[in-house]
Every structure is written in C-alpha cells, then in structure tokens.
Amino acid sequence: MRYAHTVQAVRDAEDALMARLPEGVLMQRAAAGLAAVGAEVLGRVYGSRVVVLAGSGSNGGDALYAGARLARRGAAVTAVLLSPERAHTAGLAALRAAGGRAVGTEDAAAPIARAHLVYDGIVGIGGKGGLRPQAADLMRAVYDARAAVVAVDLPSGVDADTGEVAGDAVRADVTVTFGTYKPGLLIDPAAGLAGALRLIDIGLGDDLGVPAVEALQNADVAAMLPRPGGESDKYRRGVVGIVAGSDRYPGAAVLAVSGAIRGGAGAVRYVGGGGAAVLARHPETLVSTGSPHAAGRVQAWVVGPGLGDSAAARTAVEEVLASDVPVLVDADGLRLMSRDAVLARNAATVLTPHAGEAAALLGRPREAVEASRLDAVRALAGAYGATVLLKGSTTLVASPSALEPVRVNPTGTAWLATAGSGDVLSGLAGSLLAAALPAADAASAAAYLHGLAARLTPPPLTALDVATTLPSAWPL
Ligand SMILES: NC(=O)C1=CN([C@@H]2O[C@H](COP(=O)(O)OP(=O)(O)OC[C@H]3O[C@@H](n4cnc5c(N)ncnc54)[C@H](O)[C@@H]3O)[C@@H](O)[C@H]2O)[C@@H](O)CC1
Numbered sequence: 001m002r003y004a005h006t007v008q009a010v011r012d013a014e015d016a017l018m019a020r021l022p023e024g025v026l027m028q029r030a031a032a033g034l035a036a037v038g039a040e041v042l043g044r045v046y047g048s049r050v051v052v053l054a055g056s057g058s059n060g061g062d063a064l065y066a067g068a069r070l071a072r073r074g075a076a077v078t079a080v081l082l083s084p085e086r087a088h089t090a091g092l093a094a095l096r097a098a099g100g101r102a103v104g105t106e107d108a109a110a111p112i113a114r115a116h117l118v119y120d121g122i123v124g125i126g127g128k129g130g131l132r133p134q135a136a137d138l139m140r141a142v143y144d145a146r147a148a149v150v151a152v153d154l155p156s157g158v159d160a161d162t163g164e165v166a167g168d169a170v171r172a173d174v175t176v177t178f179g180t181y182k183p184g185l186l187i188d189p190a191a192g193l194a195g196a197l198r199l200i201d202i203g204l205g206d207d208l209g210v211p212a213v214e215a216l217q218n219a220d221v222a223a224m225l226p227r228p229g230g231e232s233d234k235y236r237r238g239v240v241g242i243v244a245g246s247d248r249y250p251g252a253a254v255l256a257v258s259g260a261i262r263g264g265a266g267a268v269r270y271v272g273g274g275g276a277a278v279l280a281r282h283p284e285t286l287v288s289t290g291s292p293h294a295a296g297r298v299q300a301w302v303v304g305p306g307l308g309d310s311a312a313a314r315t316a317v318e319e320v321l322a323s324d325v326p327v328l329v330d331a332d333g334l335r336l337m338s339r340d341a342v343l344a345r346n347a348a349t350v351l352t353p354h355a356g357e358a359a360a361l362l363g364r365p366r367e368a369v370e371a372s373r374l375d376a377v378r379a380l381a382g383a384y385g386a387t388v389l390l391k392g393s394t395t396l397v398a399s400p401s402a403l404e405p406v407r408v409n410p411t412g413t414a415w416l417a418t419a420g421s422g423d424v425l426s427g428l429a430g431s432l433l434a435a436a437l438p439a440a441d442a443a444s445a446a447a448y449l450h451g452l453a454a455r456l457t458p459p460p461l462t463a464l465d466v467a468t469t470l471p472s473a474w475p476l
Pocket residue numbers: 014018026027028030055056057058059060062122123124125126127128129130131132152153154157178202
C-alpha cells in the first residue's frame with residue numbers, strides 16, 4: 001500500500017521525531033535526497049547549471065541545502081530568493097560556503113535562461129493558495145528555458161491535503177517528497193502537476209498516524225482477489241445479478257456482463273431486455289426478463305448501466321435496493337434511486353458516479369466536483385451512507401465512515417474516457433462484491449484491474465477491449 005498523510009499528521013510526526021534528534025537532522029535528510037535526485041536528473045553534476053527558487057520557509061531551506069550539496073560537486077548554483085530578507089539563513093550560508101551565489105528576483109532572468117535544473121523550493125506544506133504573480137512569472141521563464149523542474153516536497157501552489165489547485169502552480173518533472181506522500185500528490189488536478197514521484201524516507205515511520213489517502217499496489221490487490229479452491233462450486237463462488245441495458249441501450253447490458261464474467265463470481269445472472277445481445281456475446285450468462293426478485297438468488301446486484309428511465313427501470317432499482325445483499329448502483333440507476341432507500345439498507349451499497357453524476361447528486365457544478373474530487377467523494381459517501389467510487393482521472397473510493405482512508409486508484413489511462421468503459425467497471429466491481437469482498441475492496445480492486453487492463457490494451461481502446469484484457473491484468 002502507498003500511503004498519504006495530511007499536513008497536520010506530517011507536522012505532528014515531525015515534531016515527535018525532532019524532539020529525539022539533534023537540530024537540523026531532518027532537513028539534512030531531506031536535502032540529501034533532493035540533491036541525489038537532482039544529480040540523477042542532471043546525469044553529470046560537474047559543470048551543470050542549477051537554479052534554486054527559494055521561498056521564505058523551510059521548503060526554501062531544503063532547496064538551498066540541496067543546492068549547496070550540488071555546488072560542492074562542481075555545479076554552478078544560483079539561488080533566486082523570493083523574499084531575500086526572510087530566506088532560510090543557515091541554508092543560504094551553506095550555499096554560499098559551497099561556492100553558490102544568491103540573487104533577487106530582479107536578477108533571475110539570466111541564470112534561469114541557462115539553467116539545466118531548477119529546484120522549486122518556493123513553498124511546501126506551509127503553502128496557502130496558488131503561486132503569487134512574481135513566482136508565476138519566474139516559472140514561465142523556467143518553462144521557456146526548458147530546464148528540468150524538481151519540486152521540493154510538492155509542486156508549489158497546489159493544496160497538499162486535497163489536490164486542489166487554486167490559481168497558478170508549478171508543473172514539475174519530478175517531485176521529491178519527504179516522509180510520506182501527501183494526498184495532493186496522488187489526486188488530480190494537483191497530481192497531474194507533480195510529474196514522477198520520489199519518496200525520501202526521513203524517519204517519520206512510526207510517528208505517522210492513520211493515512212488520509214491510500215493507493216493499492218499490485219500485492220494488495222492480489223491478496224484481496226477471490227481464488228477458487230477444491231471445495232468451490234459456481235454458487236459458493238458467488239452469483240452476481242446484473243440489471244442493465246434496455247431496448248434502446250442493449251450494449252450496456254453486454255458490457256456490464258462482460259466485466260462481471262471476468263470478475264471472479266461463479267455465475268452471472270442478467271435481468272432485462274438485452275438478453276439476446278448478452279447471450280450472443282456471452283452464452284454462459286443466466287438470462288431472464290421480468291423483475292429482479294424473480295431471477296433467482298444472487299450474492300450482489302449491479303443496477304443501472306443503460307437502464308433508461310422508464311417506470312419499469314425505476315421499479316427495478318427500488319426492488320434491488322430493497323434486497324439484503326450488496327448493491328452497486330451506476331449510471332441511470334444513480335438518477336432513479338432515492339437517497340432514503342439507500343440510507344435504509346442493511347447490506348453494503350456502492351455508488352459509481354462520474355463527475356457529472358456526482359455533481360447532480362451533490363447539487364454542485366461539475367467543475368466543482370472535478371476541482372475538489374476528495375471533498376466530493378467524501379461528501380457523497382457521508383450523505384448516502386455508501387461506498388462511493390468517483391470515476392475520472394484519479395478515481396477515488398470513499399467509505400461511509402469518514403475515519404477510513406480514501407483510496408486513490410494508481411492505474412488507468414485517459415484512453416478509458418470512451419463510451420461504455422464505466423459499464424465494464426460496474427460489472428467487474430459487482431462480481432467482486434458477489435465474491436464477498438468488502439465494498440471498499442471490491443470497488444478499489446475493480447478500479448485497479450480495470451485501469452491496468454486499459455493500460456495493457458493498445459490504444460485507441462474500446463470498452464469491450466478492456467473487458468477482454470481483464471484476465472491479463474489479474475495478478476498471479
Ligand atoms: N519541519 C521539518 O522538520 C521539516 C520540514 N521540511 C520542509 O519544510 C517544509 C515546510 O516548511 P514551512 O513550514 O516553513 O513552510 P513552507 O516553506 O512550505 O512555506 C511557508 C512560507 O511560505 C509563505 N507562503 C505561504 N503560501 C505562499 C504562497 N502561496 N506563495 C508564496 N509564499 C507563501 C508563508 O508566508 C511562509 O513564510 C516542508 O514542505 C518541507 O519541504 C523538510 O525539511 C523535512 C523536515
């Protein structure tokens with residue numbers, strides 16, 4: 001698992017650790033990591049030209065000390081001090097002692113134009129709001145110079161706790177972060193500005209509390225997924241029921257079933273008007289028309305993809321929500337469900353909106369959901385007492401309890417923004433629910449496999465390609 005902690009958790013851990021260590025040790029650990037990554041990016045340090053953009057806090061201090069380390073190895077290092085009177089005194093002295101120099105912003109143009117590498121030490125976890133105009137101007141000059149940008153702890157201007165970006169922010173090639181990941185490094189829009197992430201261990205380990213955000217890694221997913229054993233039969237492995245598609249949208253039925261049959265359940269029941277299309281593609285499906293409760297026993301339901309908004313569709317959603325097994329609601333189901341029906345449930349409910357659907361449920365503009373994905377997914381999970389999977393670039397999964405870390409999906413590709421890929425995801429997640437995975441595990445493992453399958457599929461990909469590639473994404 002990869003973990004991210006809030007600014008407050010990092011500060012508490014740093015305080016606890018600093019009380020046991022001599023002054024300055026943590027900053028030296030940070031600077032050593034930063035200099036090592038800078039050297040890697042440069043390839044050859046001796047004779048290279050490095051600019052340190054140094055703000056007024058410890059983030060600038062880290063960058064100045066890293067600059068000093070590279071200067072000792074023969075780099076020409078110029079610090080640009082954004083607030084010369086408040087620059088980190090000891091860091092600046094170390095840089096000068098190593099042969100580096102410092103200038104004000106008025107003299108920054110020439111060194112920036114010739115730089116191979118620029119450290120963004122403008123602000124770190126103490127930052128508030130976007131880049132101020134002077135810093136934004138400096139960064140434009142840096143991009144024009146095509147220098148490599150290494151952000152110190154996080155790209156300046158992004159919100160460390162939420163991934164929100166209010167105004168201008170640094171666009172980094174690499175971000176070297178200290179002690180633990182910050183939520184903003186893993187969640188868009190900020191994550192898209194961080195470039196490659198490098199975590200430097202500064203010893204916070206045991207002092208860090210519960211993470212705010214976590215990302216499954218391959219081994220985590222492997223440990224969660226169902227595996228049939230000698231005693232298994234198709235019913236014990238779990239049966240998933242899919243209520244999807246309509247005369248108008250039979251394709252959604254095929255796609256949801258295609259995800260479900262590759263999700264580890266022992267059998268898939270399909271209920272609805274798309275049975276002929278489903279059977280043509282997936283003859284192993286148990287197909288019925290009529291109402292869901294007449295279809296036979298299932299261990300989880302998926303309801304909504306391509307369902308339309310007929311009276312029968314509404315009744316089907318109500319019926320499924322009234323059941324005592326886990327239910328995943330997607331697409332049209334999200335419009336047809338009532339909040340009271342979700343809140344009244346005893347078994348788990350998983351909602352899988354994209355940003356537009358989440359916006360409608362929350363009564364916020366779509367742009368607000370995309371700008372504040374973490375807040376939106378938590379708000380929905382709280383309001384519905386449900387596990388919520390918010391789709392899009394950096395898919396998030398929140399549990400009904402605010403104490404649980406939000407999961408951010410580390411796989412995926414923007415090629416997934418193609419019609420019907422969400423239907424495959426809902427079928428897959430429903431299948432994992434039927435195989436008895438807890439709701440957050442089913443949703444986050446499904447997002448992981450779906451995103452990995454998409455990466456393994458040559459672009460431009462179709463939704464059905466993703467479903468077909470799922471077995472290659474399944475960890476051995
Ligand atoms: N506390 C520690 O022991 C350690 C801290 N470390 C570094 O220290 C950083 C945190 O340092 P600080 O708490 O001093 O805070 P920062 O250096 O992140 O920033 C605080 C300063 O920036 C100013 N500021 C805030 N928002 C701004 C904006 N939008 N534009 C321009 N200036 C802005 C504030 O007025 C304040 O002076 C971490 O991100 C990390 O880089 C590391 O050295 C590891 C150890």
